[in-house]
Amino acid sequence: MSCLCITGADIREFGAKMSGPPLVPMIHMIEAAAKPVVAAIEGVALGGGLELALSCHYRIAHSKARLGLPEVTLGLLPGAGGTQRLPRLIGVPAALELITTGRHVTAAEALQLGIVDEVTDQNAVDAAVKFAQSVEGKSLDARRIGTFPCPRPPDLDAVFEKVMKEVRRSARGAIAPVTCVQAVHAAVTLPYAKGMERERELFSTLFTSGQARALQYYFFAQRAVSRWSTPSGARWDTSKPRPVRKAAVIGLGTMGRGISVSLAQAGFSVVAVETQEKQLLEAKQAVSGMLERDAKRRGAPLAHGNIKYSCSLKAAADVDLVIEAVFEDMALKKAIFRQLSAICKPGTFLCSNTSALDIDELASQTQSPELVVGMHFFAPAHVMKLLEVVYGPRSSPEAVATAMQMGKKIGKVSVAVGNCRGFVGNRMLKPYLEQAFFLLEEGATPEQVDQVLEEFGFPMGVFKVSDLSGLDVGWKVRKADGLVVPDSTGKSARIQGGRRYSPLGDLLCEQGRFGQKTGRGWYQYDKPGGRVAKSDPWLHRFLEEYRARHGLVARRIDQQEVLERCLYALINEGFQILQDGIAAGPEDIDVIYVLGYGWPRHRGGPMFFADMVGLDKVLDRLERYHQLHPDVPGLKPCSLLRKLAAGGCPPIHRWREVIQKPHSQL
Numbered sequence: 001m002s003c004l005c006i007t008g009a010d011i012r013e014f015g016a017k018m019s020g021p022p023l024v025p026m027i028h029m030i031e032a033a034a035k036p037v038v039a040a041i042e043g044v045a046l047g048g049g050l051e052l053a054l055s056c057h058y059r060i061a062h063s064k065a066r067l068g069l070p071e072v073t074l075g076l077l078p079g080a081g082g083t084q085r086l087p088r089l090i091g092v093p094a095a096l097e098l099i100t101t102g103r104h105v106t107a108a109e110a111l112q113l114g115i116v117d118e119v120t121d122q123n124a125v126d127a128a129v130k131f132a133q134s135v136e137g138k139s140l141d142a143r144r145i146g147t148f149p150c151p152r153p154p155d156l157d158a159v160f161e162k163v164m165k166e167v168r169r170s171a172r173g174a175i176a177p178v179t180c181v182q183a184v185h186a187a188v189t190l191p192y193a194k195g196m197e198r199e200r201e202l203f204s205t206l207f208t209s210g211q212a213r214a215l216q217y218y219f220f221a222q223r224a225v226s227r228w229s230t231p232s233g234a235r236w237d238t239s240k241p242r243p244v245r246k247a248a249v250i251g252l253g254t255m256g257r258g259i260s261v262s263l264a265q266a267g268f269s270v271v272a273v274e275t276q277e278k279q280l281l282e283a284k285q286a287v288s289g290m291l292e293r294d295a296k297r298r299g300a301p302l303a304h305g306n307i308k309y310s311c312s313l314k315a316a317a318d319v320d321l322v323i324e325a326v327f328e329d330m331a332l333k334k335a336i337f338r339q340l341s342a343i344c345k346p347g348t349f350l351c352s353n354t355s356a357l358d359i360d361e362l363a364s365q366t367q368s369p370e371l372v373v374g375m376h377f378f379a380p381a382h383v384m385k386l387l388e389v390v391y392g393p394r395s396s397p398e399a400v401a402t403a404m405q406m407g408k409k410i411g412k413v414s415v416a417v418g419n420c421r422g423f424v425g426n427r428m429l430k431p432y433l434e435q436a437f438f439l440l441e442e443g444a445t446p447e448q449v450d451q452v453l454e455e456f457g458f459p460m461g462v463f464k465v466s467d468l469s470g471l472d473v474g475w476k477v478r479k480a481d482g483l484v485v486p487d488s489t490g491k492s493a494r495i496q497g498g499r500r501y502s503p504l505g506d507l508l509c510e511q512g513r514f515g516q517k518t519g520r521g522w523y524q525y526d527k528p529g530g531r532v533a534k535s536d537p538w539l540h541r542f543l544e545e546y547r548a549r550h551g552l553v554a555r556r557i558d559q560q561e562v563l564e565r566c567l568y569a570l571i572n573e574g575f576q577i578l579q580d581g582i583a584a585g586p587e588d589i590d591v592i593y594v595l596g597y598g599w600p601r602h603r604g605g606p607m608f609f610a611d612m613v614g615l616d617k618v619l620d621r622l623e624r625y626h627q628l629h630p631d632v633p634g635l636k637p638c639s640l641l642r643k644l645a646a647g648g649c650p651p652i653h654r655w656r657e658v659i660q661k662p663h664s665q666l
């Protein structure tokens, strides 16, 4: 009888010698025991923890326990017999789903699947002892899973062909899920001992893969961001968050609705404010629908009652925190912050969902600038896990801590970032988009660029994303920034202030091609609002005419150049952000890009990717591209990148040392 609350192998030991006795021999010893061994599972039994439990003859789980084989999320596969025992116990289809997704199951689902034999609300150990007594003297032959033949689906090849196709599609280049399928296939087609050999072979190939390193780095990176710090010395462990019970959301457009839903679902009392009566009614209906759909999907109680609606900012007078989510217009936001500062009770935190604007300028409109931070959500706000918490120079540690904690309470991963144009995510996006546009001017097509990025692992290429979010969004920003100007000949200016600028997006917008919403953008769609992107001959002619008008000769651009120009420009900006102190470490940037911008998790994040490629190689390529395009500052390697490369390319976990001691020699 054994009591398990095991999270599996210690991931921190993967790079070194694993401590403790080897798992597989222990598993075989338990399974072969002559006396009944009953696993008592409380808390979690994950990875090696569940594999150990599967070697026992019976399993009793507490009703609150969670079980699973999450190795695939670390770039691995269950390496202690999990791929051989689980299909024998619950059948191939169910085992394949759990092993290739790594998802956890509740005790109830584990019982329903046949993973556990009993679920208890009592003490699991007491229940296991009682269970052991009830099976005393019974034969254990039928309880030794490793001795079972694996149930063989009738149409084995068809099952595995279908699963492999689906896994390859959803894996988008990740190798672990595909390898998991191969290991389970061995359970069906080979005797147990051979199947275990095959599992060990496949585990070894994954264990040393770059993708496993990336996923294990990311596992810790996503936890590291909660240990935030700011250049002014505020820290996660010395800043005390203030409790928030009631919050207001100002502006009920798409973002405001999603934020209201997130807050309500997390149990906050919400005052949702929209000054236009008609918009308020529309928002109320939309939010109700979102809450109902989500409650049904999660089987959770409806959270309608948590939201009160109003047309007046005065309704926010007694809240603890306000999230402003009105249209991205600084004058409008400043007016609202002035009013809120006068209306809200002293001590109310005033936050903005702005995606790029100056938090400190907003703070300057209030009587208590120390209570102002940014809470930058990502669309759709009630779905996306990322929250950028933006501190201005005057934001108090308490304000940052409160916003960070609020993000966690509503199920987000909060990342603290400094105040600059675009903060971290959108600031890095700018040079990335810029390179994609320049590549079109030089001869590439949107399809080619998107294909390269999707093969790298992004769910959508940059031009499909642009069509989805709407080309007019960026157009408005560029117009506000004074970038959309014709040159003396009436053609859109391609060089501004000595810097290359591509007006391609502006020209499409001038033709009303905003993307999916208008049925035309970088691609064509079967109707406005259509979702399926099709190559558009009009766009290709448009590019040809544009190049001819500007005397640009199209050249063949290979995939490697597309990838390097887009990703290294983005990475270079990441290093500049670290150098400027806008992000405290590379982990912050990597978590932002994986959770907010679809960077493939199995590549760790842009900064981890640069570490894997080699900083010297990234530097060399940027220098080459900058020589070819001296009017593109985004390709000029930043000094931190140069310093790290010159210092022997230290591993990513040592970069903070260099950043924190700017004059240090590595």
Ligand SMILES: C[C@H](O)[C@H](C)C(=O)SCCNC(=O)CCNC(=O)[C@H](O)C(C)(C)COP(=O)([O-])OP(=O)([O-])OC[C@H]1O[C@@H](n2cnc3c(N)ncnc32)[C@H](O)[C@@H]1OP(=O)([O-])[O-]
Residues within 6 Å of the ligand: 007, 008, 009, 010, 011, 012, 023, 044, 046, 047, 048, 049, 051, 070, 071, 074, 076, 077, 078, 079, 080, 082, 220, 223, 224
């Ligand atoms: C042979 C076998 O086939 C193979 C080879 C394996 O077995 S491979 C290993 C398989 N096992 C896993 O994949 C489980 C991974 N862990 C989790 O999924 C979660 O941790 C959790 C169990 C569901 C709890 O979540 P939580 O939200 O309550 O707390 P936390 O913040 O996540 O974790 C709290 C603290 O514990 C640390 N931690 C958790 N699990 C860890 C692990 N397996 N190794 C090392 N550290 C771990 C984590 O980094 C954090 O540290 P710090 O940040 O505080 O310094």
